[in-house]
Amino acid sequence: MKHQHVAVVGAAETTEMGVIPGMTELQLHADAGLNALADAGLTVADIDGIACAGVAPDVLASYMGIQPTWIDGTHIGGSSFMLHVRHAMAAIQAGHCKTIIITHGESGRSAVGAAGFPEFFAGRLGGEFEVPYGAHLPPTMFTIPVLRYLKEFDLTTEDLAQVAVAQRKWAALNPRATFKDPLTVDDVMNSKMIAYPFTLLMCCLRTDGGGALILTSADRAKDFPRPPVYILGTGESCEGPMISQLEDYTTSRAFRVAGQTAFTEAGIERADIDHVMIYDAFAHVPLYGLEDLGFCKPGEAAGLVKDGHTSPGGKLPTNTNGGGLSYMHSGMYGMYAMQESVRQIRGIAPAQVPDAKISIALGIGGMFSVSGAIIFGNELP
Amino acid sequence: MNQKTKERPLPRPSPESQHFWDGTKAGELRLQKCGDCGKTYFPPRPFCPSCSSRNVSIFAASGKATLYSYVISHLPMPGFDGPHAVAVVTLDEGPRMMTNIVDCDQTPEALVLDMPLEVSFARQNDDITLPLFKPAS
Numbered sequence: 199m200k201h202q203h204v205a206v207v208g209a210a211e212t213t214e215m216g217v218i219p220g221m222t223e224l225q226l227h228a229d230a231g232l233n234a235l236a237d238a239g240l241t242v243a244d245i246d247g248i249a250c251a252g253v254a255p256d257v258l259a260s261y262m263g264i265q266p267t268w269i270d271g272t273h274i275g276g277s278s279f280m281l282h283v284r285h286a287m288a289a290i291q292a293g294h295c296k297t298i299i300i301t302h303g304e305s306g307r308s309a310v311g312a313a314g315f316p317e318f319f320a321g322r323l324g325g326e327f328e329v330p331y332g333a334h335l336p337p338t339m340f341t342i343p344v345l346r347y348l349k350e351f352d353l354t355t356e357d358l359a360q361v362a363v364a365q366r367k368w369a370a371l372n373p374r375a376t377f378k379d380p381l382t383v384d385d386v387m388n389s390k391m392i393a394y395p396f397t398l399l400m401c402c403l404r405t406d407g408g409g410a411l412i413l414t415s416a417d418r419a420k421d422f423p424r425p426p427v428y429i430l431g432t433g434e435s436c437e438g439p440m441i442s443q444l445e446d447y448t449t450s451r452a453f454r455v456a457g458q459t460a461f462t463e464a465g466i467e468r469a470d471i472d473h474v475m476i477y478d479a480f481a482h483v484p485l486y487g488l489e490d491l492g493f494c495k496p497g498e499a500a501g502l503v504k505d506g507h508t509s510p511g512g513k514l515p516t517n518t519n520g521g522g523l524s525y526m527h528s529g530m531y532g533m534y535a536m537q538e539s540v541r542q543i544r545g546i547a548p549a550q551v552p553d554a555k556i557s558i559a560l561g562i563g564g565m566f567s568v569s570g571a572i573i574f575g576n577e578l579p
Numbered sequence: 580m581n582q583k584t585k586e587r588p589l590p591r592p593s594p595e596s597q598h599f600w601d602g603t604k605a606g607e608l609r610l611q612k613c614g615d616c617g618k619t620y621f622p623p624r625p626f627c628p629s630c631s632s633r634n635v636s637i638f639a640a641s642g643k644a645t646l647y648s649y650v651i652s653h654l655p656m657p658g659f660d661g662p663h664a665v666a667v668v669t670l671d672e673g674p675r676m677m678t679n680i681v682d683c684d685q686t687p688e689a690l691v692l693d694m695p696l697e698v699s700f701a702r703q704n705d706d707i708t709l710p711l712f713k714p715a716s
């Protein structure tokens with residue numbers, strides 16, 4: 199790559215995680231931001247770029263005391279933060295600023311000072327052509343493609359349950375995970391029906407929390423207390439917010455484009471990846487992600503999960519914090535996926551994958567509407 | 580959306596979509612077709628999403644469709660009693676749309692993917708008639 203590289207030099211989540219009734223959404227952003235600054239050995243005086251979603255960047259800059267020369271308020275749901283990383287990398291390379299903070303905070307459970315959901319998830323046209331039929335919340339929107347997916351690949355609802363079972367194995371190793379008790383396929387299948395074929399344990403949590411990243415150029419990155427986590431490749435794309443209008447229910451175009459762009463930019467192969475994070479708002483999303491990122495052929499991801507390849511000890515360790523299904527999910531989960539990628543590359547994750555050198559985090563915004571992919575590594579290429 | 584009402588939330592027609600809702604009221608399922616590239620598309624807009632042409636026309640579709648995918652929601656939803664299918668159908672003309680399946684048990688056994696369907700217009704008030712679908716006769 200002709201541009202200089204960019205690295206993560208600070209990364210942290212909120213001090214508490216899960217149920218945080220004593221903090222507004224704005225303070226969750228700041229709490230995560232302060233922890234990331236401390237992780238990097240910096241104060242706000244060192245920050246000249248800011249990106250966030252959920253609260254507006256000018257609101258947070260003023261609250262934290264940041265005087266930026268670069269601002270990004272891209273807000274496209276749960277993958278906003280992947281897009282922030284990609285845009286931040288370009289801004290640092292262009293010289294628009296030197297040190298950027300990216301924050302997420304969401305009072306997804308306690309709803310303290312929370313922005314809340316937009317009137318319609320799928321925009322004005324979704325309100326007109328989807329909501330009247332009952333597609334009014336993620337469990338009745340995000341989930342609609344899956345029966346077609348299962349039919350086309352001759353899979354069953356038990357294959358969805360396996361995803362929740364596999365991720366609970368990782369969560370059991372993570373002290374901060376909301377749910378740690380082992381699960382069986384029967385437990386998942388017999389939990390409360392939410393929207394057939396999705397039972398409660400195939401749906402993500404609703405929790406409070408936040409996270410923040412600090413990025414700077416690779417030439418400065420070695421001067422920080424933590425080993426740099428380099429950004430090797432990035433990608434982004436969108437298909438659209440109306441679930442009824444996605445072109446193919448067996449695959450996500452936004453996943454494919456964002457993922458391939460990131461791999462091309464990084465100049466690496468799928469086999470080079472040691473660790474995978476795929477946004478899991480619902481149990482089917484990691485199956486789409488594994489296939490659309492090219493880790494297996496269409497329809498084969500359920501077999502990878504069932505055979506233990508994504509579980510502890512497997513060849514494709516996936517969602518190693520327990521994911522949105524078991525770790526936490528505040529609403530816009532993408533930040534937590536990247537936090538876990540950074541922990542794994544630093545070698546400090548609670549469920550550490552031995553010798554993890556390259557990690558990919560795939561984010562999703564809306565219901566398969568937007569995607570961002572970031573590949574992290576411990577060395578410059 | 581208003582969670583307090585017992586009525587289902589109804590669409591609010593726009594300048595770009597009024598023809599669609601005028602159509603359902605008149606018993607027609609109106610789609611749009613590009614005069615330049617031939618693309619048939621939905622939801623409504625006064626230009627072609629494939630080639631950007633403004634040379635588009637409105638026509639009445641056959642009302643025939645097949646069941647593409649669905650969930651059976653167990654969540655409370657104004658205007659619905661108990662579990663109900665939130666469905667996406669593929670119209671014979673190509674586009675897909677969200678709808679509900681009526682005159683059919685709301686069960687996985689009764690709702691079979693690719694089953695043939697036909698439009699069933701459901702009047703909600705003086706302004707809005709929703710295009711629902713039922714098993715083809």
Ligand SMILES: [Zn+2]
Nearest residue numbers: 613616627630
């Ligand atoms: Zn056209």
